[in-house]
Amino acid sequence: MQLLAQVSSETDLYVAQNIFFAVIAGTMIYAAFRVVTTANVVHAALWLVVVLAGVAVQFLFLGAEFVAVTQVLVYIGAVIVLFLFGVMLTRASMGDDETVAGEKRAMAAIVGVLLFAVMAVALVDSFEDTRVDIDGPQGVVEVSDAIFSQYIVPFEAVSVLLLAALIGAIVVARKD
Amino acid sequence: MLLNQFLLLSAVLFCLGVYGVLARKNGMLVLMSVELILNAVNINLVAFGAFRADVGGSVFALFTIAVAAAEVGIGLAIVLLMYRNRRSIDLTQADLLKG
Amino acid sequence: MFPHLAAGAVSEVSTVTNEANWLLENAWLIALLPAISFVLILFFGKKMPFKGAEFGITAVSISFILAILTGAAWMDHRDNFTLDTYGEKAAVLVDDGTGSAVDNVTLAAGTAAEAAGGDGQAYVAVQKTTQWLQSGGVEFNAGIMVDGLSVMMLFVVTMISLLVHIYSTDYVGGDRRYTHFFAFLSLFTSSMLFFVLSDNILQMIVGWELVGVCSFALIGHWWEEKPNSDAALKAFITNRVGDVGLLVGMITLFFAAGKGMTFDTITINENILQGGVSHTALVVAAACLTIAVMSKSGQFVLHTWLPDAMAGPTPVSALIHAATMVVAGIYMVARLFPVFWEGMQIDGSSINFLATVGAVTLVGAGLLAFVQDDIKKVLAYSTVSQLGYMAMALGVGAWTAAVFHLFTHAFFKANLFLGSGSVAHAVHSFDMKKDMGGMRKFMPKTYVTFVIGSLALAGLFPLAGFWSKDEILVNTGGWGILGGSGSAPGSYTFHFVMGMIGAALTAAYMTRCVYLTFHGEYRGGHHDDHAEDHADDHGHHGEPHESGPRILYPLYILSAFSILVGFANLPPGFLTGSKKDPAGWQERFLHFIEPAGSSYFPAVGHATPSWWLAIVASLVAVAGAGAAFTYYFVKVDRLAQRTGEHLVGLPNGVTTTNALARAGHKLLVNKYYLDHLYTGIIAGGTKGPIAKAAYWVNQNVLDGTVDGAGRTAVQSGKLVYEKIDQGVVDGAINASGRTSDAIGEELRHINTGRVQNYAAIMFAGAAILAGAFVLLLAL
Incomplete structure (x- = not known):
C-alpha cells in the first residue's frame, strides 16, 4: 500500500x-x-x-x-x-x-x-x-508456492471440477 | 485498519445477495445475486488471511473464484435449458415440486 | 539372537534397501501384466484373430508363472532369511539414510520368532514402497507387501484366473461381447492382485472397490435381460452398504492405530499389538470392518447379492463369486488380523461378533442351499456357507485354518462351478429339476470331476476340504468332550457345534445336487430354440453331450488340486517331519503362510489336532451325505423306477405332510424374507413412509371404527341397520377422507414448489440457529 x-x-x-x-x-x-x-x-x-x-x-x-x-x-x-x-x-x-x-x-x-x-x-x-x-x-511467488505445495491436492481437485463443469455445461445446454 | 470494516462490508454484500436470491424471479438475476454472495465470502477469506498473515486466505479465494466460474457456467447452462423448454426463465413458474 | 534389535523395541522395523529376492521385490509385475492386457484388449482386442482372448491368456499365464516363482522365492526367503544375515547391512544403510525415502524395501521383522512360532526363523515380510504424494505431513504411499498370505493369494488368483480364461474361450465363444468379457476378466484379475499386494489400507480400499466394479460389469454381462442388470445393481448397491463400514473402519484405523500419520498396514498392526491404541477405537474399527466383510464376502445378512450374482456367465461365477473376489473380505480380516484380535478380544473368549456372523451364515446358507433348483444357486449358497466357515475361523482365532480353507475352497469351488457350467453348456439351462437329471450318461468326464469337487467340499478324507475343515473345527477350541482343546485361542463351543452342523449340511446338499443333476432320468426336453444369448457353436441338439477339451482340462486340473492341496498342511502326526524339521510334510502351509513371530501378527495359539475329532467330524459329514443319499438315491430313485416318472422328490415328502416342515421350507424358499425386508420394507418404507402410515391408519383405525358401528347396527334391526350402515359408515369414511384432505390441503401451502421459498425457509432457519448460538455464547 x-x-x-x-x-x-x-x-x-x-x-x-x-x-x-x-x-x-x-x-x-x-x-x-x-x-x-x-x-x-x-x-x-x-x-x-x-x-x-x-x-x-x-x-x-x-x-x-x-x-x-x-x-x-x-x-x-x-x-x-x-x-x-x-x-x-x-x-x-x-x-x-x-x-x-x-x-x-x-x-x-x-x-x-x-x-x-x-x-x-x-x-x-x-x-x-x-x-x-x-x-x-503478498507476492505472487508466495501464493504460487503455497498452491503448488501445501494446497496441491485441492488444486488438482479444482482442475477436475472445472473439467466436470465444462462437460456438464455442454451436456446440459446442448440441443438434442 | 480494522478487521471488522471488511467483515461488515462482506456481511452487507452477503445479505444483499441473499435478498436477491430470494426475491428475484428472473433466473439470470438470481445467478448474479449468487455472485454477490460468493464475493462477500472472498472478502472474508482474504481479510482473515491478511489478519493472520497467512497466504492460505488468498489461495482459497482463488479456489472460490475458480469454483464460481464453474458455477456460472453450469448455472447459465441450466437457465438456457429452462428457457428452451419453457420460453421463460421466470423461477416462480418452475414449481413442479409443488405438493 | 538379534542384540541390536532385542535391546529396544521388539517390533522395530529395520529399513533395508534391497536384499530380498528380485521376484519378491517385483511382485507388482504380476498385477501389472493383466492391467496392460486390459488396455490392449480394449484398444486392439476386436482386431485380433482371437478377439482379444490371446492378450488375457498370455498376460495371466506369465503372471501365473511369476506367481509360482515368487512362491518358490518366498519359501526360500522364509527358510533362509534372517535378520542376522542382513543386520549389518541394515545398520550401514540406515546410517547412510539418503534417498531411501523415495524407494526402499522395508523388512518388517520380529524377534519373537522362537517364542511364538518356534521356527527359530524370523518371519520377514518384504515391503517395497514408493511415495506417491504428500500432503499436510501425511505420506500417501503406493507399495507392495509380500509375505506368505499375499504369495498364496497370488498363486490362487492367477491359477484360477488362467483356467477360467481358457475355459471361457469355449464357454462364451461367439458371444456378442466376447472381447469385453475378456477385458473385464483381465481387469478383475489385475484388481484382485493389486488388492492382495497392497501394503497400506488406502490401497486396499482402492483394490476393494476395483474388484467391486469388475464384479458389477461381469454380473451384468448380459444386461439386455432385466434380471441380469438388476442382479448387477443389487450386488453393487449391497456392497455400498458394506463400503460404508469399510471406510469408517479404515478411517478409524488411520487415526487410532496409524496415529493420523500413516496408512501402512504393517505399522498399523504393530501399533495395535504394542498396545497404546484405544480399545474403543479398535472395537469400532473391528465392527465396521466386519460389516464390510458381510457385504463383500456374502455373510448374513448382507449375503443376498451373491446368489443373484449368478446371473453372470458361469466362468465369472467361478472366478469371482467362488474363488477370489468374495474372499477379499476374508483376506482383509487376515491382513488386519490384530485389529480383530485386540478389538474383539478373540483370545480366551468364547463368543464374538465376527465368529457369530460366520457361524450363522454357515448354517443359514447351508439350509438355503437345500431348496434351490438352480444348480448355480446351490453352489452360490454353498459358497456363502463356506465363507461363513472362514469368517468363523478368523473369529475364533484360527487364522491359519481360515486361510487354508480359503486356499482349498478356491480349488474345489472353482471346480464345481466350472463343472456346473459344463453341464449347463450342454443343456442350456441351470435348472436341475426341469432340465437336468441323468447327465452322468451324457457327460461322464464332467460327472467324475463334479463328484470329486463335491466330496472335497463335503470334507471327506483325504480330499482337500477334509483337512481345512478339520483344522477349523479343531481350532474353535470348543470340543472339550472329544479330547481337550489343546492351546486353541478360545473356547468357542457354540461355533464348534455350528461348524459340525454345517459339515453335515454341506455333505447333504451336495448329495442332493449331484443326484438331481447327474442321476435319475434326463428330464430336459429337446431344445429347438437356441435363443440364448450365449448360444455357441453347437447347432445340433439331439441330446446333451460332453464338453470340449478347453472346458474339460481346467476341470481335470482343478479336480487334481481338489484332491491334493489338503496335503499342504498335514497336522502333526501325519507322515514325516515336524515343525522343527523343514524337510517334512507337516504344517508346511502354516510354516510358510502364517507370519508367526513377526511384529505385525499376534501370538496365536494352535490347537492340537485330535483323531477323535477328525473321526467324529467325518462321521457327521458322512451322516449328512447318507441321509440325503437315502432320500434321493434310494427312495426317490426306486419310486421313479417303479412309476416310470421323472421324479425330483417324493410326492408325499415331509414338506407335504408336516406343517412345521412346510413352514420351514417356505421360509427357506423365500430366503428368510431378507429380500422382502430390503426392497419391500426398507426401500419401500423410505420411499413412502407417510403414505404407508396414512394407509395403515385408514385400514386399521378407521375401518375398526366402521366395524364397530356396523356391529351396533346389526343389533338395531335390519331396516335400521341398512340406514345406519349407509349413513354412519359412509359418513365416517367421508368425514375421515375430508379431514385428511383438509390437513393435507393446509400443509401443501408450504410446498409451493418454488425453490426460493424453500431457500428462504432454509436461510431463516440457519440465521435463527446461528442467532441462538451467538446468544448462548454471549450468555
Missing part, C-alpha cells in the same frame, strides 16, 4: 486509506443494492461490474494483489461477459417487467435483515477493534 501515505504514526491510523475505504464500500453497497433491485437485467449486470471492481479494490487494500488481478480478469473479464451472453440468449426482459410480489420481497427482506443482524452482532462482539496489519503486498 505504497500509494497511501501514513498520516499519523502514533495512532497507526491511515486516515486517507479509511476515507478511501468508506467511499469504495459505500459505492459497493449502493451498487449491490441496485443489482438486487433494478428491473432491467442489463443494468443489473452493469451494476454487478461495479461491485466486482469494488471487491478487487478491497483485495488491494488487504494486500492480496494477485487475487485482485484474478478477480478483475475472471469476474469482470469473463463472468460478466458470460452473463451478458446469457441475457441475450434468453432474451431476458430488458424492460421493467420485474413485478415481484410484495409478499415475496418482504419475506426476502426479513430474512436478509435477520441474517445481517445475527452476523453484525457476532462480528462486533468477537472482533471489536481487532486490527489488520498489512506489511506489504
Whole structure:
C-alpha cells in the first residue's frame, strides 16, 4: 500500500486509506443494492461490474494483489461477459417487467435483515477493534508456492471440477 | 485498519445477495445475486488471511473464484435449458415440486 | 539372537534397501501384466484373430508363472532369511539414510520368532514402497507387501484366473461381447492382485472397490435381460452398504492405530499389538470392518447379492463369486488380523461378533442351499456357507485354518462351478429339476470331476476340504468332550457345534445336487430354440453331450488340486517331519503362510489336532451325505423306477405332510424374507413412509371404527341397520377422507414448489440457529 501515505504514526491510523475505504464500500453497497433491485437485467449486470471492481479494490487494500488481478480478469473479464451472453440468449426482459410480489420481497427482506443482524452482532462482539496489519503486498511467488505445495491436492481437485463443469455445461445446454 | 470494516462490508454484500436470491424471479438475476454472495465470502477469506498473515486466505479465494466460474457456467447452462423448454426463465413458474 | 534389535523395541522395523529376492521385490509385475492386457484388449482386442482372448491368456499365464516363482522365492526367503544375515547391512544403510525415502524395501521383522512360532526363523515380510504424494505431513504411499498370505493369494488368483480364461474361450465363444468379457476378466484379475499386494489400507480400499466394479460389469454381462442388470445393481448397491463400514473402519484405523500419520498396514498392526491404541477405537474399527466383510464376502445378512450374482456367465461365477473376489473380505480380516484380535478380544473368549456372523451364515446358507433348483444357486449358497466357515475361523482365532480353507475352497469351488457350467453348456439351462437329471450318461468326464469337487467340499478324507475343515473345527477350541482343546485361542463351543452342523449340511446338499443333476432320468426336453444369448457353436441338439477339451482340462486340473492341496498342511502326526524339521510334510502351509513371530501378527495359539475329532467330524459329514443319499438315491430313485416318472422328490415328502416342515421350507424358499425386508420394507418404507402410515391408519383405525358401528347396527334391526350402515359408515369414511384432505390441503401451502421459498425457509432457519448460538455464547 505504497500509494497511501501514513498520516499519523502514533495512532497507526491511515486516515486517507479509511476515507478511501468508506467511499469504495459505500459505492459497493449502493451498487449491490441496485443489482438486487433494478428491473432491467442489463443494468443489473452493469451494476454487478461495479461491485466486482469494488471487491478487487478491497483485495488491494488487504494486500492480496494477485487475487485482485484474478478477480478483475475472471469476474469482470469473463463472468460478466458470460452473463451478458446469457441475457441475450434468453432474451431476458430488458424492460421493467420485474413485478415481484410484495409478499415475496418482504419475506426476502426479513430474512436478509435477520441474517445481517445475527452476523453484525457476532462480528462486533468477537472482533471489536481487532486490527489488520498489512506489511506489504503478498507476492505472487508466495501464493504460487503455497498452491503448488501445501494446497496441491485441492488444486488438482479444482482442475477436475472445472473439467466436470465444462462437460456438464455442454451436456446440459446442448440441443438434442 | 480494522478487521471488522471488511467483515461488515462482506456481511452487507452477503445479505444483499441473499435478498436477491430470494426475491428475484428472473433466473439470470438470481445467478448474479449468487455472485454477490460468493464475493462477500472472498472478502472474508482474504481479510482473515491478511489478519493472520497467512497466504492460505488468498489461495482459497482463488479456489472460490475458480469454483464460481464453474458455477456460472453450469448455472447459465441450466437457465438456457429452462428457457428452451419453457420460453421463460421466470423461477416462480418452475414449481413442479409443488405438493 | 538379534542384540541390536532385542535391546529396544521388539517390533522395530529395520529399513533395508534391497536384499530380498528380485521376484519378491517385483511382485507388482504380476498385477501389472493383466492391467496392460486390459488396455490392449480394449484398444486392439476386436482386431485380433482371437478377439482379444490371446492378450488375457498370455498376460495371466506369465503372471501365473511369476506367481509360482515368487512362491518358490518366498519359501526360500522364509527358510533362509534372517535378520542376522542382513543386520549389518541394515545398520550401514540406515546410517547412510539418503534417498531411501523415495524407494526402499522395508523388512518388517520380529524377534519373537522362537517364542511364538518356534521356527527359530524370523518371519520377514518384504515391503517395497514408493511415495506417491504428500500432503499436510501425511505420506500417501503406493507399495507392495509380500509375505506368505499375499504369495498364496497370488498363486490362487492367477491359477484360477488362467483356467477360467481358457475355459471361457469355449464357454462364451461367439458371444456378442466376447472381447469385453475378456477385458473385464483381465481387469478383475489385475484388481484382485493389486488388492492382495497392497501394503497400506488406502490401497486396499482402492483394490476393494476395483474388484467391486469388475464384479458389477461381469454380473451384468448380459444386461439386455432385466434380471441380469438388476442382479448387477443389487450386488453393487449391497456392497455400498458394506463400503460404508469399510471406510469408517479404515478411517478409524488411520487415526487410532496409524496415529493420523500413516496408512501402512504393517505399522498399523504393530501399533495395535504394542498396545497404546484405544480399545474403543479398535472395537469400532473391528465392527465396521466386519460389516464390510458381510457385504463383500456374502455373510448374513448382507449375503443376498451373491446368489443373484449368478446371473453372470458361469466362468465369472467361478472366478469371482467362488474363488477370489468374495474372499477379499476374508483376506482383509487376515491382513488386519490384530485389529480383530485386540478389538474383539478373540483370545480366551468364547463368543464374538465376527465368529457369530460366520457361524450363522454357515448354517443359514447351508439350509438355503437345500431348496434351490438352480444348480448355480446351490453352489452360490454353498459358497456363502463356506465363507461363513472362514469368517468363523478368523473369529475364533484360527487364522491359519481360515486361510487354508480359503486356499482349498478356491480349488474345489472353482471346480464345481466350472463343472456346473459344463453341464449347463450342454443343456442350456441351470435348472436341475426341469432340465437336468441323468447327465452322468451324457457327460461322464464332467460327472467324475463334479463328484470329486463335491466330496472335497463335503470334507471327506483325504480330499482337500477334509483337512481345512478339520483344522477349523479343531481350532474353535470348543470340543472339550472329544479330547481337550489343546492351546486353541478360545473356547468357542457354540461355533464348534455350528461348524459340525454345517459339515453335515454341506455333505447333504451336495448329495442332493449331484443326484438331481447327474442321476435319475434326463428330464430336459429337446431344445429347438437356441435363443440364448450365449448360444455357441453347437447347432445340433439331439441330446446333451460332453464338453470340449478347453472346458474339460481346467476341470481335470482343478479336480487334481481338489484332491491334493489338503496335503499342504498335514497336522502333526501325519507322515514325516515336524515343525522343527523343514524337510517334512507337516504344517508346511502354516510354516510358510502364517507370519508367526513377526511384529505385525499376534501370538496365536494352535490347537492340537485330535483323531477323535477328525473321526467324529467325518462321521457327521458322512451322516449328512447318507441321509440325503437315502432320500434321493434310494427312495426317490426306486419310486421313479417303479412309476416310470421323472421324479425330483417324493410326492408325499415331509414338506407335504408336516406343517412345521412346510413352514420351514417356505421360509427357506423365500430366503428368510431378507429380500422382502430390503426392497419391500426398507426401500419401500423410505420411499413412502407417510403414505404407508396414512394407509395403515385408514385400514386399521378407521375401518375398526366402521366395524364397530356396523356391529351396533346389526343389533338395531335390519331396516335400521341398512340406514345406519349407509349413513354412519359412509359418513365416517367421508368425514375421515375430508379431514385428511383438509390437513393435507393446509400443509401443501408450504410446498409451493418454488425453490426460493424453500431457500428462504432454509436461510431463516440457519440465521435463527446461528442467532441462538451467538446468544448462548454471549450468555
